[in-house]
Amino acid sequence: MRRTINKSFAIEGIGLHKGERSLFVFNPQDKPLGIRFFVNDSVIEASISNLHSTIRGTNLSDGKNTVYTVEHLLSAINAFSIDDLDMEVYGIEPPAMDGSSLPLAKKLYESGVKIKNQNAKKIFSAIEKKEFTFKDSFYSFEPSDKFELVCVFENSHPMIGRQEFSFTVEPQLYLEQIAPARTFGFEAEISRLKENGLALGGTLDNAIVLTREGILNEGGLRYKDEFVRHKMLDFLGDLCLTGFNFEKIKITGIRTSHQANAAFASFICGRDK
Numbered sequence: 001m002r003r004t005i006n007k008s009f010a011i012e013g014i015g016l017h018k019g020e021r022s023l024f025v026f027n028p029q030d031k032p033l034g035i036r037f038f039v040n041d042s043v044i045e046a047s048i049s050n051l052h053s054t055i056r057g058t059n060l061s062d063g064k065n066t067v068y069t070v071e072h073l074l075s076a077i078n079a080f081s082i083d084d085l086d087m088e089v090y091g092i093e094p095p096a097m098d099g100s101s102l103p104l105a106k107k108l109y110e111s112g113v114k115i116k117n118q119n120a121k122k123i124f125s126a127i128e129k130k131e132f133t134f135k136d137s138f139y140s141f142e143p144s145d146k147f148e149l150v151c152v153f154e155n156s157h158p159m160i161g162r163q164e165f166s167f168t169v170e171p172q173l174y175l176e177q178i179a180p181a182r183t184f185g186f187e188a189e190i191s192r193l194k195e196n197g198l199a200l201g202g203t204l205d206n207a208i209v210l211t212r213e214g215i216l217n218e219g220g221l222r223y224k225d226e227f228v229r230h231k232m233l234d235f236l237g238d239l240c241l242t243g244f245n246f247e248k249i250k251i252t253g254i255r256t257s258h259q260a261n262a263a264f265a266s267f268i269c270g271r272d273k
Helices: 071-079 102-111 171-178 187-195 228-242 258-271
Strands: 002-005 010-015 023-026 034-038 041-047 051-054 059-060 086-089 114-117 129-133 137-143 147-155 161-168 184-186 208-210 250-255
Touching: 002 023, 010 102, 023 102, 034 147, 051 187, 051 258, 071 171, 071 228, 102 171, 137 258, 147 228, 161 171, 161 228, 171 228, 184 187, 184 228, 187 208, 250 258
Parallel strands: 034 086, 147 250, 184 208
Antiparallel strands: 002 114, 010 023, 023 086, 034 041, 051 059, 129 137, 137 250, 147 161
């Protein structure tokens, strides 16, 4: 069986990095065609083969057109086990919304999931433990009785230190535990990011900004370990690029990044050949 959404919906707003207004329209797809972005005259599938770059986000391209910072969208799509979905892209980057994937996850929940009588995507499960290292990042997968993720984030900042979070990938748990976790950055790097054309749409309404000792956001954190939860959010989004449904597997990522996640996704895809 395959899944798509029940009805169309849209999100609109300013992109986090490019700072431009955009509109994304999400449409059901009755054929088994995967997760696709329609950008100008391009159809860009959410696939590791279309990865363009991983600079402060996951960016996809077909060589003609590019859609930037798609990891939050793909995270929610992956959590809801959506197999086929078409996104009309008016702009170059999804709206940042509140810096999390919660607004989109709520839209997916409200739309509902439609089950299609079609052959499911390829399933990736673990029969033994395997490990993968990329620079200073470490990944592993091993057998489990469910699809679960473990993420470890380490940083010397006094509000972070070492954070670890385990999560069973289910829509309701995602809505409660992962989707609300916001993207974050450091005050000291904002000027450099903007000079390089990044974080142009970033505000305290769509990102946590860390100072040397705390954060600028007056409302505080949504979770004490919000940082590792957002890393988990990104990780789940980047895993969507494998094109697999994951079952009976525990995947662990330590010191994850978009670049390292992409390398791990490629490793997973290569192991299936």
